[in-house]
Amino acid sequence: MAALWKVVSSVRTCGVRLPADRFSRISSSFSSDSGSDQRPRTGGFAAAFDQQSELRRRRESESSVAGGSVSSPGQDHSFASLLRRSPLIQMGPAKDRVVIGRIFHVVQDDLYVDFGGKFHCVCRRPADGEKLQRGSRVRLRLQDLELTARFLGANTDTTLLEAQAVLLGPLEGRDARENQNQD
Amino acid sequence: MAARALTKGLWGLRHSRLVTVGHPCGGHQYATAASIRSPQLQIDDATEKVINQPLEKPDFFRVSELFSVKDLFDARVHLGHKKGCRHRLMEPYLYGCRLDQDIIDLDQTVEHLQQALNFTAHVAYRGGVILFVSRQRQFGHLVESTAKNCGEYAHTRYWQGGLLTNAPIQYGPGVRLPDLIIFLSTLNNVFQPHVGIRDAAKMNIPTVGVVDSNCNPSLVTYPVPGNDDTPVAMEMYCRLFKMTINRAKDKRRQMELLHGLLAPSTPSS
Numbered sequence: 217m218a219a220l221w222k223v224v225s226s227v228r229t230c231g232v233r234l235p236a237d238r239f240s241r242i243s244s245s246f247s248s249d250s251g252s253d254q255r256p257r258t259g260g261f262a263a264a265f266d267q268q269s270e271l272r273r274r275r276e277s278e279s280s281v282a283g284g285s286v287s288s289p290g291q292d293h294s295f296a297s298l299l300r301r302s303p304l305i306q307m308g309p310a311k312d313r314v315v316i317g318r319i320f321h322v323v324q325d326d327l328y329v330d331f332g333g334k335f336h337c338v339c340r341r342p343a344d345g346e347k348l349q350r351g352s353r354v355r356l357r358l359q360d361l362e363l364t365a366r367f368l369g370a371n372t373d374t375t376l377l378e379a380q381a382v383l384l385g386p387l388e389g390r391d392a393r394e395n396q397n398q399d
Numbered sequence: 400m401a402a403r404a405l406t407k408g409l410w411g412l413r414h415s416r417l418v419t420v421g422h423p424c425g426g427h428q429y430a431t432a433a434s435i436r437s438p439q440l441q442i443d444d445a446t447e448k449v450i451n452q453p454l455e456k457p458d459f460f461r462v463s464e465l466f467s468v469k470d471l472f473d474a475r476v477h478l479g480h481k482k483g484c485r486h487r488l489m490e491p492y493l494y495g496c497r498l499d500q501d502i503i504d505l506d507q508t509v510e511h512l513q514q515a516l517n518f519t520a521h522v523a524y525r526g527g528v529i530l531f532v533s534r535q536r537q538f539g540h541l542v543e544s545t546a547k548n549c550g551e552y553a554h555t556r557y558w559q560g561g562l563l564t565n566a567p568i569q570y571g572p573g574v575r576l577p578d579l580i581i582f583l584s585t586l587n588n589v590f591q592p593h594v595g596i597r598d599a600a601k602m603n604i605p606t607v608g609v610v611d612s613n614c615n616p617s618l619v620t621y622p623v624p625g626n627d628d629t630p631v632a633m634e635m636y637c638r639l640f641k642m643t644i645n646r647a648k649d650k651r652r653q654m655e656l657l658h659g660l661l662a663p664s665t666p667s668s
Contacts, residue, residue: 293468294468294506295472295477295504295505298468298469298472299494302472304478305497308498309498310498320630330630333475334475334478334479334626334629335628335629361500362480362481362500364480364483364484366483372483372484372485372486372613373480373481373484374590375480375481375484375590375613377628
């Protein structure tokens with residue numbers, strides 16, 4: 217998305233027509249903007265945009281004739297496509313990934329945080345965490361999505377029904393990016 | 400297992416019907432089709448119509464409109480346990496395994512859930528007693544309030560050994576057993592199959608159960624492969640069962656009113 221806006225702003229300042237191959241790569245990366253702009257045609261960028269949208273529409277109609285099922289990338293009808301585009305799958309291995317969670321239960325010093333996985337994680341309240349209450353959003357570094365281990369003599373793994381994550385701090389927007397992470 | 404093969408739930412419904420229509424005694428009765436007819440013909444015609452009409456369409460209560468794949472996906476129903484916790488018999492219901500976490504196939508879940516909800520609706524329509532069972536302490540209150548809201552029963556505490564199998568002695572003679580048991584989690588607190596599944600199978604009580612990737616789906620009549628550990632998923636199941644049961648009961652009241660008013664005249668839907 218950042219790449220798209222950088223290119224769009226540069227085109228607006230230069231006022232020249234984009235080369236077709238660069239634009240087609242960018243247009244394939246966004247999904248909902250095609251055909252929805254109502255700007256008056258001033259030439260240059262607008263003409264290039266219309267041309268590329270038309271090409272893309274033609275390409276999509278050809279692929280749907282050939283047997284593709286998704287009409288627009290925003291609407292995923294099948295479970296397979298929903299799964300493939302879900303944040304959990306796109307994230308990859310959970311080790312050391314930073315995610316945002318929400319506290320849904322507090323027991324004195326223990327914070328139960330739900331970050332969108334199958335299980336929640338339980339973190340201890342940090343020393344300066346007085347403002348972390350039920351409903352606050354926090355940043356976590358995930359270690360494991362589910363704590364399981366196979367013990368000697370067992371047929372199946374024993375599971376703790378919990379995830380493990382390290383609490384990095386509350387979600388503060390731009391301030392959090394400037395400060396270093398406090399573990 | 401045979402009951403599951405007859406998808407429209409006719410067989411289970413015949414049993415439920417025998418229990419509900421004027422038979423207050425406990426236990427389940429076995430009777431052939433010939434003994435169902437009652438002597439009073441006039442009242443029986445309207446009752447027959449009211450009872451048999453839902454059996455004509457495959458989805459009379461339109462339970463398939465209550466949810467979609469996207470709803471189940473957003474409720475994280477497809478997330479299973481880790482590969483090491485997998486039960487061998489759940490393998491047909493799994494879509495795959497991603498980085499050691501099992502993913503449940505939601506296309507199959509949708510079909511199973513539709514069948515389960517349809518069966519629940521038919522049992523509720525015929526005035527059957529439904530029992531919600533879950534031994535998960537995290538969702539005990541949710542299950543109990545769900546049961547209360549749809550006018551049915553719940554058992555989320557310790558299951559005494561003879562609850563179903565020794566009911567006439569433990570609770571007095573003439574106890575009516577549930578006509579359907581819905582397990583919102585088929586495991587107990589030590590990760591073993593809940594005793595109620597085996598007991599319901601012994602007493603010929605059909606069961607609906609949400610089976611996660613570490614559960615045994617064998618004895619459950621209508622298993623629903625899905626996540627049973629996340630609050631969002633459990634709230635979704637509770638909401639769906641509550642809506643189905645309420646819908647079925649409202650439909651029954653509506654049909655009775657309709658036929659009660661128009662019993663001697665034109666046949667109407």
